[in-house]
Amino acid sequence: MVVATGAVPNNLNIHVPVGGPSVVQANDVIAGRVAVGQRVVVVGGRYVGMEVADLLAEEGKHVSLIEAVELGWGTILGLKAVLRNRLVEKGVYIYPHSPLMRITKTGVDVANNGAILHLKADTVVLAIGTRPVNHLLEEIKNLVPEAYAIGDCTEIGDAMEAINQGAEIGRLI
Ligand SMILES: Cc1cc2nc3c(=O)[nH]c(=O)nc-3n(C[C@H](O)[C@H](O)[C@H](O)COP(=O)(O)OP(=O)(O)OC[C@H]3O[C@@H](n4cnc5c(N)ncnc54)[C@H](O)[C@@H]3O)c2cc1C
Incomplete structure (x- = not known):
């Protein structure tokens, strides 16, 4: 997830x-x-x-x-x-x-x-x-085999950073 x-x-x-x-x-x-x-x-x-x-x-x-x-x-x-x-x-x-x-x-x-x-x-x-909204990560990380967080919910950045992190996680998965 x-x-x-x-x-x-x-x-x-x-x-x-x-x-x-x-x-x-x-x-x-x-x-x-x-x-x-x-x-x-x-x-x-x-x-x-x-x-x-x-x-x-x-x-x-x-x-x-x-x-x-x-x-x-x-x-x-x-x-x-x-x-x-x-x-x-x-x-x-x-x-x-x-x-x-x-x-x-x-x-x-x-x-x-x-x-x-x-x-x-x-x-x-x-x-x-x-400010980041990331409480879901804590809630799900023990419920699914793999959990990641990307974009502003990890650290406030810009659209390019969020897209880049999404691409990196996509490749990793
Ligand atoms: C006014 C403004 C202008 C900006 N202008 C620029 C710009 O010109 N250039 C630039 O690079 N960046 C800009 N940014 C920053 C950029 O928008 C963010 O860095 C980027 O959108 C982060 O992407 P994200 O996918 O992490 O989060 P978001 O784009 O915020 O997407 C998160 C989505 O998740 C949804 N969501 C949240 N909780 C749940 C849930 N429980 N279930 C389902 N959905 C949920 C939200 O409704 C939202 O649609 C701007 C930001 C703002 C506020």
Whole structure:
């Protein structure tokens, strides 16, 4: 049996006041599964955060992108440059080194340069990474003669890595 159950988006353990902005996941936005208001704050500035900010700005929304460290940390430099340029061209407000502090009724508070900055938002879009889902492996490994796990359920990676691991396991079997 090959377990390839992927990953689920990380959530924020943060209080959202009644009447405050809606909080949604970036992958649901990209898949068109949720509604997004006109003023948006995207939390997380790696691939998914930059891509969802780009998409929403393209739709004419007022988009701010906040990232706790630098924009696009750990991403491929060429891709980061392309995405960052697209965000700048589309007027996305980019706040690196600005961790989210709290969600208020009118938006979010972020720490920015030693002060608290308030950004208004109708919708807060989370793009704060994913975590592996692999409990099936533990459950089945004593039930079948051969059990393997591949892709994001072992370690968060990209599609090419998951496909490569699948091909390797296929050859091994
Ligand atoms: C928004 C977003 C954008 C991305 N963009 C890129 C990109 O541009 N390029 C790139 O290379 N990578 C990208 N990635 C990463 C890439 O999607 C993953 O690395 C890749 O899909 C991992 O493949 P996987 O087969 O391990 O898991 P997944 O593609 O996550 O597939 C796992 C599947 O298993 C199903 N599943 C889970 N549990 C069960 C169960 N108990 N029974 C049956 N089915 C189950 C899930 O529903 C899911 O369909 C992106 C990821 C996200 C979230």
